[in-house]
Amino acid sequence: MSGHSKWATIKHKKGAADAKRGQMFTKIIKEMTIAARMGGGDVEANPRLRTAVLKARAANMPKDNIERAIKKGTGELEGVNYVEMSYEGYAPGGVAILINCLTDNKNRTAADVRSMLSKSGGNLGETGSVSYLFQRKGLVTYDAEKYTEDQILERALEAGAEDVATSGDSIEVTTTPDDFESVLTGLEAAGLEHDSAEIAMIPDTYITLDNDGTRKVLRLVEHLEEHDDVQEVYTNLDIPDDYDPDAE
Template structure:
């Protein structure tokens, strides 16, 4: 049940992202710039940058945009100074929500995030209030129909550092530690597999069931947050009704 719920959550988020392609490019560029500023512009030695660029390519971000974002991070081009912030809170029905942001104005961002939680029946919490419910995991998901030889993929994934390979709900989901993500993704790419989702995300330990009314409010909260330019990712543990 949890796997199905997680895949539905991923689909909701991916669908929202696909509908806002230009906005996604802006957010991807921010992450690339920050990654390059913190670890340099070399993809081989900067794992965070490599992950960000992989995600950008998976979202069909133009190469020029990627290169420009890297140059902003390394100081070759002028750029805003972004700060990373993670906000924690409770959505409708008391579900746990984590909001990852990159912002050049913390006061604006926290006011916007607090407003969203209040507007849709939740409340912004303190640091650590729900973070313990989530763990960072590399997550790679394929539609089951893309996997012709599951055993071969299973063995290759484990050899490349995967912690778990799940075959359920018409998808194959591969989980790994964050530091194993890039090598694992590259191994699977060499097998000719095109991932539907490939990123490091915050995965909840457990899911919390909510009714359809609360789910509708929860989706509005997610949509509102994801429409905010400062918000990079929204994670939650709501088990959305069918």
């Protein structure tokens, strides 16, 4: 199938920037709480909550944590009232950046995001300034050392996937957001064990920078992802295969 988003490569190469396990749990719990608040606590009837629970299970989150997060969202347990905020702008080198947040203090989050972008050489943009460069897609990734693309391709097509591509040491299966769960379920039923599964913002085109510029963008992404209010950070940065994070 055509297409090569390089998303898995980017996610893998910035793996060192991913949140620690405890912080990751906090972010997933926030997402489950707000999903339950907006759409109810019935996982089968709430697609957003279902996706968040899938992510929680993939992270090996204890069942009790999942249930408490849902009950906080439905009001059965007392919890913090989170608000969704999204920011658009540019990272160093003109790289487009989308930042999705869940916060209990909008002013604090906005100030922090603006400060981190400014200090890195980037800047905030108006709503819609870069989001048109991305498409919302379901994405399931597999270890290319464990499976071949042909093994994944046949089953992914049967399940209704849009695209399958190998990127570095990962195989990516792309779906529409509506088909994400059914495709994932079909692949799991075939006995395929995924590395990650999420609804993500995938860029239509990518920007390549030199080694120094790439390092600056990834450093910004790392700082943003370390912030408790930041849920997801997306960019259209293409990381070259010869990128060296330690090169001067």
